[in-house]
Amino acid sequence: MDELTQALQENWALIAPVLILQAILMVVALIDCFKHDKTNGPQWIWVLVIVFINIIGPILYFVFGRRND
C-alpha cells in the first residue's frame, strides 16, 4: 500500500485534475437537483445517487433525473 500511495503522491499534479473534474460534475448535478422542485422519481434518492456513485451518478441524473419542462 505504501508504494502505491507514494507513487500517487509523486504524481499528485496528474491525479488532481481527475478529482476536480469529478467534483465539478457532482456539484453541478447537486445544484441543479436542488434548484428543481420536480425530478423523475424522489429527489432524495437522486441526491444519494449523485453523491455516492462516482462519475456515473451525476450522468444518470442528467440523463434520467431531469424533467424537461
Next chain:
Amino acid sequence: MMKQWGVLFKKEWTESARNFKWLWLPVVFILLGVMQPLTSYYFADIIENFGGLPEGAVLDIPPPSGAEVLAGTLGQFSQIGFLVLVLAFMGTVAGEKSHGTHLMVLVKPVSYFNYLTAKWVHILLISLSSFVIGFAGAVYYTALLIETVPVNNVLSGGAVYALWITFFMTLVLCLSALIKSTAIVAFGSLGTALLMSVLSMYTPDLMKWSPGMLSSHSQMLFFSGNAGDGFWVSVGMTFILITGIMILTIYLFNKKEVAGHTE
C-alpha cells in the same frame, strides 16, 4: 431560409446549455481519456497492492507503448463514450415528439431540411468537441507518463476516429427522427455500431468498405503512421453513407410528418 436555420440552431443551443450537455459530455470524455494512461502507468503498482499476489512474487509486465495506450483510449470511447453520447442524444427528435414540442416548431412553416440539419450540426459539434478535448487529455497524459507518440500519427488517427463518431451520430439522429421509442433508438444505434465493428474485425476482407473499419484504421495509424488496406475505400464509403442516411432521413421524416398532419 438561412435565417430560419439560424433560429432553429440557436434553439438547440440554448436547450443543450440548459441540460448542461456542454458541461458533462466534455468532462466525461476527459475523464475517460485520462483514465487509460493513468491506469496503464499504475498497473504494476495496483496489481502488487490489490492483486493478491503471493509474498515476494516479482511482477514483470512490460510497460505498454504510447500507441497501445491511445488505442486503448479509443476502445474506451467506443464503449462508454458511445453509450454516453447515445444517452445524451437519443431523445433529440424522439423525445420532442413524445412531449409534442416538435409540433410547436413544425406547425409553423419550417422546412424539415432545416429542422433536421440544425439538429445534426449541433449534435456533431458537441460530440466532436467532447472527443477532441478528451483525446487531447489522453495524448497529454500519455506523453507525460508513458511516451510521446509522433504528432502525425496522433492527428491522422484522431481524425479518422472523428469520422467514425460522425457516422455514428448521424445514425443516432436518423433513428431518433424515425422511431418513437428512445430505448429502441439507443439499442438500434449501439447495436449497429457494435455489429459493424465486430464484422469488420472478423471478416476484414468482406468489410473493406465498411465504416466499422475506421476505428481499426485509426489504431493502426497510431502504431505505424500507415492505415491498413482499403483505407480510402472505407473513408469514401463513410462519407457516401453519411450523406445517404441524412437524405433518406429527411425524406422519410417529411413523408411521415405530412401523413401525420393530414390524418
